[in-house]
Amino acid sequence: MSRVEEDALERRIEEWSARAAEKVERYQALQRRLSGLAITERGLNGGVEVTVGQSGLVTAMHASDALQVRPSQLVEELMSCMRRAQARLADQVEAVMREEVGDDPESVAAVSESFHRAFPRPEDSEVDDDEQDEEDGEEGYDPMR
Numbered sequence: 001m002s003r004v005e006e007d008a009l010e011r012r013i014e015e016w017s018a019r020a021a022e023k024v025e026r027y028q029a030l031q032r033r034l035s036g037l038a039i040t041e042r043g044l045n046g047g048v049e050v051t052v053g054q055s056g057l058v059t060a061m062h063a064s065d066a067l068q069v070r071p072s073q074l075v076e077e078l079m080s081c082m083r084r085a086q087a088r089l090a091d092q093v094e095a096v097m098r099e100e101v102g103d104d105p106e107s108v109a110a111v112s113e114s115f116h117r118a119f120p121r122p123e124d125s126e127v128d129d130d131e132q133d134e135e136d137g138e139e140g141y142d143p144m145r
Contacts, residue, residue, distance in 0.1 A: 056115070
């Protein structure tokens with residue numbers, strides 16, 4: 001191998017090494033951003049709140065003591081909030097990945113598809129609190145009834 005060929009090979013290796021180091025830095029930045037993700041959804045006019053972390057697992061849940069709803073309605077609303085938060089998480093993960101490693105479309109697509117499959121958007125048939133009250137013909141649950 002001639003000296004010119006050796007120099008060219010050395011430059012290619014240095015360029016490859018620099019690109020690899022840059023890619024490692026970008027994926028580390030991606031991991032830092034993803035590890036800090038938390039999505040909160042609220043329901044029943046702010047009376048319930050559910051937060052999911054970067055994995056989609058519930059990290060916090062709150063229900064106001066002032067709520068006057070049936071236990072089954074409370075559980076249903078908590079589950080709905082969780083599903084909405086998880087679906088938003090999937091969207092957020094995709095957005096962060098596009099920002100940080102958008103030049104790696106295969107990775108973005110694989111992770112995005114995985115999150116969207118695990119956490120699909122809630123069905124359009126889910127209605128908001130006010131519409132549900134109108135459909136039920138109730139203003140709220142009175143535990144004394």
